[in-house]
Amino acid sequence: AQSVTQLGSHVSVSEGALVLLRCNYSSSVPPYLFWYVQYPNQGLQLLLKYTTGATLVKGINGFEAEFKKSETSFHLTKPSAHMSDAAEYFCAVSESFGNEKLTFGTGTRLTIIP
Amino acid sequence: NAGVMQNPRHLVRRRGQEARLRCSPMKGHSHVYWYRQLPEEGLKFMVYLQKENIIDESGMPKERFSAEFPKEGPSILRIQQVVRGDSAAYFCASSPPVQYDEQFFGPGTRLTVL
Numbered sequence: 552a553q554s555v556t557q558l559g560s561h562v563s564v565s566e567g568a569l570v571l572l573r574c575n576y577s578s579s580v581p582p583y584l585f586w587y588v589q590y591p592n593q594g595l596q597l598l599l600k601y602t603t604g605a606t607l608v609k610g611i612n613g614f615e616a617e618f619k620k621s622e623t624s625f626h627l628t629k630p631s632a633h634m635s636d637a638a639e640y641f642c643a644v645s646e647s648f649g650n651e652k653l654t655f656g657t658g659t660r661l662t663i664i665p
Numbered sequence: 666n667a668g669v670m671q672n673p674r675h676l677v678r679r680r681g682q683e684a685r686l687r688c689s690p691m692k693g694h695s696h697v698y699w700y701r702q703l704p705e706e707g708l709k710f711m712v713y714l715q716k717e718n719i720i721d722e723s724g725m726p727k728e729r730f731s732a733e734f735p736k737e738g739p740s741i742l743r744i745q746q747v748v749r750g751d752s753a754a755y756f757c758a759s760s761p762p763v764q765y766d767e768q769f770f771g772p773g774t775r776l777t778v779l
Contacts, residue, residue, distance in 0.1 A: 587770075594669075594756055594770035595708070641707055651760065652698060652721060653768065655707040 553578045553644050557656035565664045570629040572659045574616075574642030577623065584625040585643040585653065586616055595641065601625065612636070637663045667691070669759050669771035670739075677777045678747050686742040686774045690759030697740045698768060699732060702754040714740060747778045 558573040576582055583602050587595040599610025606618040612635075616627045625642060639660050643653040670689040678684050690697050695716055700708040710724040714734035725732065729747075734740040744751055754775050758768040 592775075594772045595758075596770070597767050600767065651696075651768070652710045652713050652724075653700075653708075653758075654710065655700075657707040 553582065553646050553654045555642050555644050555654055555656035557640075557642055557659050559659055560657065561660045561662065563662040563664055564632045566634055567631050570614075570627070570632045570636065570661065572627040572640050572642075572661065574625045574627065574656060575623050576625060576642070576644045578644055578646050580646050583645045583651075584616075584618060585645070586610065586614070586625075586627050587641045587643060587655075589639045589641065589658075591638075598627070598640075632661075632663050634663050634665065637661055669694075669757060669769050671755075671757050671771035671774050673774060674772060675775050675777070677779065679779050680748055681746050684744040684747050684751070684776055686744075686755050686757075686776070688740040688742070688757030688759075688771060690740070690757075691769055694759035694761050694769070696760045696762060697734050698758045698760075699740075699742050700756045700758065702756060702773075704753070708756060711742075744776075747776075749778045752776055752778045 554577045556575045585600045586598040588598050589595050598614050599608045601608045601618045609615045614629045639658045641658045642656045645651045645653050672687050697714045699711040702708045712725050712732045713721040729745045731743045754773045756773045757771045760768045
């Protein structure tokens with residue numbers, strides 16, 4: 552069975568500072584990994600995904616994530632935080648061919664300090 | 666191309682009533698997923714459907730919950746005899762029949778059971 556652990560349910564960073572949101576996964580087969588962002592009272596929007604190929608994945612809004620198989624991690628980073636980045640971020644994993652249901656972490660709420 | 670549509674956006678029911686949640690996938694998408702988000706929690710997979718078929722319902726509660734995706738019309742998530750614990754945000758996602766393509770999420774239906 553697959554699972555996702557997001558360390559830190561709340562993260563606060565100053566505007567302009569580095570954003571680092573942690574995600575570790577457990578999967579019995581090579582995983583497919585996703586980061587989604589959720590703004591208040593809205594649905595989820597895909598930030599980026601890793602399926603195969605390059606382990607450093609670039610997404611929208613300046614975010615990127617690196618797949619590290621040896622560490623079973625897929626941490627999300629952004630060099631310089633912006634006020635508009637304040638939201639809830641979810642890491643998710645999918646592993647089954649023909650059934651791409653997502654298993655989500657519990658989320659990390661990102662607060663940006665002016 | 667309109668995004669995934671869900672209605673109603675907000676639904677209030679009294680205990681014992683039925684709730685019907687509708688999801689219209691994006692044009693060309695034949696896969697629909699339903700997820701539930703309880704307060705302060707991540708999203709939990711409920712059911713995966715293709716047109717006229719339930720592919721995986723491993724996340725559905727054994728009683729009172731059912732889902733369908735008919736040949737014509739939206740996908741329906743039906744909750745019979747609602748209880749307070751059913752209060753949550755229910756999200757629908759759709760994807761095209763391409764392996765590991767992105768799931769596009771709707772804005773969700775927020776169900777409140779009084």
